[in-house]
Structure formats: C-alpha cells, structure tokens
Amino acid sequence: MPSAPNLDPQPRSATAAFFAGVGAAWSSVLAYVLIGTYVGIAALAHDFGFSLWWVVASTVLVWAGPAQVILISALGAGATPLETALAVGLSSARLLPMVISLLPLIKTPQTRGRELVLPAHLTAISMWIESLRLLPTWPRATRIPFANGLGVGFMLAAQAGTVLGFYLAAALPPILTAGLLFLTPMSFLISTTRNCRLASDWLALALGVVLGPVLAAWQVGLDLLWTGIVAGTVAYGVGRLRRARP
C-alpha cells in the first residue's frame, strides 16, 4: 500500500484536486473500514424499523458514526427527543477540536468563510486522519477541493456500506457484527499512531487512552471533551517545554 500519493509541485485544477481526493479516500484502508462500520449501523437501523432512505439521509446530514449509532438506538428505543439530542450533542464534541485543527491547514488569506462550510461539514474521524497525513503534500491553493474530495469519497464508501448492511441485516451472525464494531477502534488507533510526529502528538495519544475511560467511569459530563482538554493541554505543555530546551 502506498503511504502517500506522489508529490506534484505543479498546482493542479480544483476539479483534478477534488477527484484526487476521492481517489485518495478509496485507496485508504479507512474507506473499507467505513463500509464495514456502516454495514453494522444500517443493520441496527433496519432492526429498529427505520427506512433505507432515512439512514442514507442521516449519513449525509450527521456524518459521524458514533452519533448515528446513538441517534438510531435512542429513537428506536423510544427515548424523548430532548434526551436524544443531548446524547448526540455530547458524543459529537470531538468535532470541535478536529475542525479547529483541520481548517487552518486548507485556508489561504483569500479564502472566504463560506468556502470552509463544506470541508467543516465533511470533517469526521476518517477524513481528519487522512487530511492531516496527505494535505502537507498538496499545494495550498488546491487543498480545499482535495479535502472535499476526501470527505465525499469516504461518504460514498459509507453509503455503499449502508445499502449493503440494510439488505444483509437479517443474515449477519453476531460474531461478524462484533468484528464490524471492532473495526473502528482498531483502525483509528493504528492510523492515529501513524500520524504522530511531534512529542505532544504521542503524549496526547497516550494520556487520552488512559484518561478517556477514567472520566467515563466517573460519569463526568462531556467526558470526551474534558479528556481532550486535560490530556491535550498537558501534552502541549510538555511538548512546548521540550521545544524550548536548547
């Protein structure tokens, strides 16, 4: 598997960059992880009685696997709309630091705010991981269409999985659905590790793995956002001290 597409010093057209992004998505392991993950999500939605078009629309509009699992199970189990909205909102707090650490990589001084709405909407764990890895090899002027292509490519993979899972729902044995659910943590752990370069990256990863479950077990509200702020700030501080040393 190629680790990065070939470097092209010539600026390309926006259309070429967009389709290169779609291609990069499909040559990433994460596209196949998304297919598997959304087979599982669609099977869940099917069992709760949602229509295929509803699940497809939820992937376009929500575009966050964990939030969709919560949305489908909560509505399917008869939770109130307010409870469901709170649970979805709490699970999606990670999108805030992800968008903040992605958009500055793709904007230029000339970029208008509305050009950043689509990349912000397409930001999800898969797209964020591959953007951080691949964007530095692209000329800045073509980074927005490239990032959009990555996001759209990954979303197409998720939709393929959704259709597949919806029709396979009844035929999936539990051992396979357990394997599909395991795809997310396994692939995200490895691809995040591959992206770690700075000392603060490594430390943030290690501290987050420990602190996340601890705060969840203590039932702290917004546990993931606090994990990020505490572990991320300590990691940043240590990294900055190391940089300051001669």
Added chain:
Amino acid sequence: MSGELHAYALLLLVGFLPNQIWRMLGLLVAREIDENSEFFVWARAVAIAVLAGVIAKIILLPPGTLASVPLSIRLGAIACGFAAFLALRRSVFAGVAAGEVVLMLGALAHGI
C-alpha cells in the same frame, strides 16, 4: 406518510442540529487561527487526545455485540493488531487484519 415526515423532522432536530453545532463553532474559531500559531498546536493535541479517548472507550465499554466478547479478548486483539502494524512495515491494513483475526478467533473459541 406523516409518520415518515415525523422521522425526518426528528433527524433534523435531534440528529443534525446537536451534531452540526460543534462543526460550525469550530469553523468560527478556525477562521481566526493561523497554522503556525501556538493555539493550533494545542488544538491538534486536544483533537488527538479526544480521539484516543474515543478509541479506549469503545474497547473498554463496547457497543452492541462487541460487549459479548470478553475484555481479555478485546485487549489481546488490539495489542496483536498494534504489534502487527509495527512489525509489518507500519502497514495499516496488516494491523487491522491481524486485530480482526484475533478478535474473531477469540470470539469463536469463546462460543459467540
């Protein structure tokens, strides 16, 4: 038909909106941030730590049928997958495949 409309209204109000608010907040902040600023380096560390927390939470407090696989098998599978990734020229595919094989064989041996 009104039931179907109701389902789409719920999707917008309790699925789309509470999720999207974080992305739009991020957009507002990111517009003012430079790639070389200290705030950007900090936000990157925060995002990695959140993701690490998500990964650990799924392994320790898993959803759905993954919960029926014992914790020892889940931890063994993630360790094997990680080791395979490091050993086999940092191949993401090899790591994911190795982790999945260990998890499914473990689950099979456990009678799931």
